Amino acid sequence: QLVSRRYERGAMLVTSNRAIGEWGSVFGDPVVATAILDRLLHHSHVITIRGESYRLREKRRSGLLQKAAPAPHNTTSTSEGVRSS
Template sequence: QTGAELLFEVFSQRHERGSTIVTSNLPFEDWTSVFGAERLTGALLDRLTHHVQILEMNGESYRLKQSRARRRKGIEKAGDEPPHDPETGEINDS
């Protein structure tokens, strides 16, 4: 099974049986590009958004904010964290 099929299975089993919290940085309209199958994504979102409370939050990344604060204070020491891009927070392999 693909990741989308497994996630659909989880949502199907949890539907109307218990609470489920999902976080994503993608709007629903972009989920098809991640899961691939439009029909499966639609069914998944149908179950996920039934009897739901959606909280949309917009703002700066807390990790990025903390990273910038450490850099400004000069606290960050070499070797404390893997090398990362200070703007995106992505870890660099080199």
């Protein structure tokens, strides 16, 4: 209801740690997610930010959280560094 009321009436800023394709499972209904996304993405600018969150980085620095193992993705180590294939 909020998205429908704000649609083409004012700006909205939405942040999420989930990909747009996952929103159907987030809302529990792919039809509802599609309707929301249709309104949100019309006239929008999508900015994708990659990397570690500031909160997690600070928790790791303070020792409250251990660094997770990196996700494997076809990399090979060389004398110059890491190369993705």
